[in-house]
Amino acid sequence: MLIDHLNRRLRERDAQSLRRRRRIAEAACGPHQRVAADGRPASEAREVLAFCSNDYLGLASHPALIEALAEGARLYGAGSGASHLISGHSRAHAALEDELAKWMAPSIPGAEVLSFSTGYMANLALLTALGDADATIFADKLNHASLVDGALLAKAELHRYAHRNLQVLERQLQACTTPIRLIVSDAVFSMDGDVAELDKLLALAERFDAWLIVDDAHGFGVLGAQGRGTLAHYGLCSERLIVMGTLGKAAGLAGAFVAAHPVIIDWLLQAARAYIYTTAAPPAIAHALRASLALIGGEEGEARRRHLKSLIAALRAQLGALIAEHPRLGWRLAESSTAIQPLIVGDNAAALAVAAALDAQGLWVPAIRPPTVPVGTARLRITLSAAHTEADVQRLVQALRCAARELSCHPTSILL
Ligand SMILES: Cc1ncc(COP(=O)(O)O)c(C=O)c1O
16 A cells, blocks of 8 residues: 555656756765765766766865874774764864854854754754744745744744845744744855845844854855855844754765854753664764864865856856857856856756766766756756866767757757
């Protein structure tokens, strides 16, 4: 019965071009990958040029981080052995938290930090622990799934506002009667690449005695002086800020952290189930993350951010020209100045067709479809990394030009 039911649902997804599939990466994360189809052996892997990771600074395969990870394993072993509150909290975790607290101090005076195994869990922990029955959560409609899930799990009332629509948010805040108010937003929206107006959100938080929870998964390491993140990009500083940053994207490893007022951090330690009831991440990762912070904040990080910025400008200029050449396709480049550069195609099958046309030319760019993005806005989520070269970007645009020509002449020829 269950199997028949699920098979029916899987077939529905197929019919709507919504079936998801994985690929197997055979090599270290980087622009030049070897990938095999899921379920196929390594011998069938192909070389591809990838534009899909969130490794924005190209640190995931950096020799210094590989060495730091090995050193961390030699010092602390392979695993943590238990949750943080039992015996899994090592000196490596404590040192990382101290360093991140210093890192965030210019934005949140007196901040303390709690480290997590993943950003997904950090967001669940944060929203369920703070969003009790005395609270209301105000959330941007395009927030990441982990913030949506955290808000749905929380006991707080939930109001979602249209993407970046601060007038709607203001009206919702005005009407709010609970004593605790939590405004929750991605800093850089993960599927659109646009940056939330954190300065205006903070002003609203101050006016309505609310707290601003910022998910800086895609800003940490990339934006602001020394890559300190989107709060630094805006030059914000307030005790009302609560920041979640992830460490598996620009930082090149894995994990996440929450930086906030010490009492908030203490409360998370006491009450956040997604923190308490899970094994601590391997200490070696925390150890290597300190080496990553040194790279991000130093000259090498600066050079990588500069290079990334020039790649973003080159890609946008070339894609803008390409879109203008093929107006009938209805493609649109999202308004984004970050490393996330979505090419919005619209229809699910059409997005898959473009991704397939790129794949046929040896390029790996994922097609993102609902429910990850709103219906009718299926897209190629192109992400750039400092590990890409200008020639890589040109190759991507050339491949998209071929796909555009083919789709313009034979709109159904390469549909899957
Ligand atoms: C905006 C945002 N928040 C949170 C997460 C979750 O972070 P993690 O991958 O560390 O679980 C992601 C992506 O994965 C994200 O894009």
